[in-house]
């Protein structure tokens with residue numbers, strides 16, 4: 001999967017607080033290739049999550065295009081874009097999110113409920129094992145700790161073996177050892193051909209980067225790779 | 226894992242919320258169904274009342290209070306009597322449009338020989354009668370002999386007991402069901418019995434007639450109008466063509482009862498509408514609140530591949546399941562309550578009530594079902610639609626905060 005973002009800008013209206021509008025991203029370009037890990041860091045509020053959401057197909061840019069293998073995703077009908085998100089994109093949100101009434105395993109399997117490939121049960125066992133979720137796999141998600149929710153999000157993003165993974169602060173709430181566990185999973189996915197984009201504050205996470213980018217004043221600055 | 230399972234868990238995973246919603250649906254469908262059945266029962270009761278009169282027109286002697294007295298007698302049960310010459314019968318036969326006619330004879334019991342209050346005695350002509358016999362036969366199907374009575378439900382005498390009027394011993398052969406009208410405090414007898422009682426009264430010094438013989442008078446004539454004739458026109462023809470009588474349309478007589486009924490049934494209509502609107506508003510608020518509360522969950526579903534359509538369908542299915550179950554419970558519960566309740570109203574409020582037939586009942590059940598099973602999902606669909614218009618990324622930001 002080759003993802004090309006071209007001339008991405010994003011404004012937020014802040015009319016309610018009467019501060020006019022806020023330009024978060026301006027004319028940002030980015031190319032994401034399969035098999036590589038891109039790490040983006042930058043100051044809080046610099047627009048990293050905004051960019052990730054735009055790339056993942058859940059937030060439309062004010063201007064610019066995002067193409068997946070040449071297809072402009074924001075000109076696709078909702079149904080097709082949704083299929084694309086389900087099959088090709090794994091997304092680990094910055095904030096906790098899980099369906100509270102489902103167990104950990106059921107949450108992990110959620111994307112396969114939309115479009116399954118028949119291999120999801122095997123894959124979920126594997127992910128539960130690797131992310132150390134075995135003991136809690138039948139516990140309801142609304143009682144989980146922050147770190148457990150984080151690992152659940154990671155497993156859920158990987159269940160459909162997506163060709164691109166967006167991870168927004170995937171190691172938040174995690175101790176060093178568990179952080180390594182998560183990052184190794186992401187590296188594994190990249191080794192299997194997925195494109196991986198990680199937004200992080202953690203210095204050690206930068207070691208995993210094939211390409212390191214810094215978000216600065218609405219644009220990306222290449223630091224490595 | 227499947228979407229059905231997600232649906233199931235969403236409902237069972239939040240028992241309090243689901244029960245609260247279910248309760249609203251039960252209430253809503255129960256009131257709509259129960260109310261519709263009650264108000265139909267009242268309409269039916271009204272029709273049966275019309276049927277009990279059995280006549281299109283009643284002719285009474287012309288006097289200032291003739292009609293009022295008749296109304297009081299038949300509807301409120303205030304006893305009364307009046308007479309006119311029996312030649313009226315012959316004159317009425319000649320009026321165009323009169324299909325059937327039958328005379329009745331009224332008398333009031335003198336004192337409390339039998340009962341706590343004066344009793345209305347109504348005599349009818351067995352050969353010509355078409356208005357009372359059809360429903361009197363509920364209580365006693367044979368021809369009434371001399372000094373035999375069928376009594377209203379309010380008379381304390383039981384079948385087989387005797388009642389004494391003006392020294393004449395009369396035998397109770399049948400007892401009517403309660404109707405909520407003056408019929409309940411009346412007794413029915415043959416014309417001969419009543420004539421005999423009038424004579425007996427006279428010999429006791431209580432003369433209800435000035436000089437005529439009881440054989441020459443009648444109290445009222447019940448008329449059935451031939452199909453194709455306008456009842457109002459026939460009424461007017463009688464009033465213009467025959468001196469000394471007054472023809473009254475039965476429909477206009479039962480207006481008092483009809484008014485009372487319509488007060489009841491319009492309060493029921495108001496109640497139904499109020500409960501329906503209130504429940505619909507509550508549903509809208511509740512669904513909006515729930516959708517807002519679950520924004521993060523729905524945003525997540527969007528991210529993992531739910532389209533707007535799927536998300537809307539999911540939210541609506543959740544509402545539908547609860548509403549359908551609630552409607553079924555509500556309708557069942559209402560039927561257990563409303564049918565006994567109808568007879569309670571009939572007794573307490575003295576209103577004639579008659580349950581509608583099965584087909585109508587099923588119709589009302591379907592109506593109540595549709596009212597709930599459509600409103601709930603619609604209310605939820607609205608909130609789901611609003612939600613799906615927002616960029617998923619923006620909802621995520623508000624996420625679990």
Ligand SMILES: Nc1ncnc2c1ncn2[C@@H]1O[C@H](COP(=O)(O)OP(=O)(O)OP(=O)(O)O)[C@@H](O)[C@H]1O
Pocket residue numbers: 012013014022024042043044045046047048049050051094619622
């Ligand atoms: N819906 C919105 N309306 C108004 N302002 C917004 C909205 N979403 C984001 N912003 C603003 O845009 C800026 C960039 O937000 P974003 O979440 O992309 O930053 P970030 O780099 O991910 O920060 P952090 O590292 O703290 O997560 C912030 O100043 C934020 O307040």
Ligand SMILES: [Mg+2]
Pocket residue numbers: 048049050094168
């Ligand atoms: Mg962020």
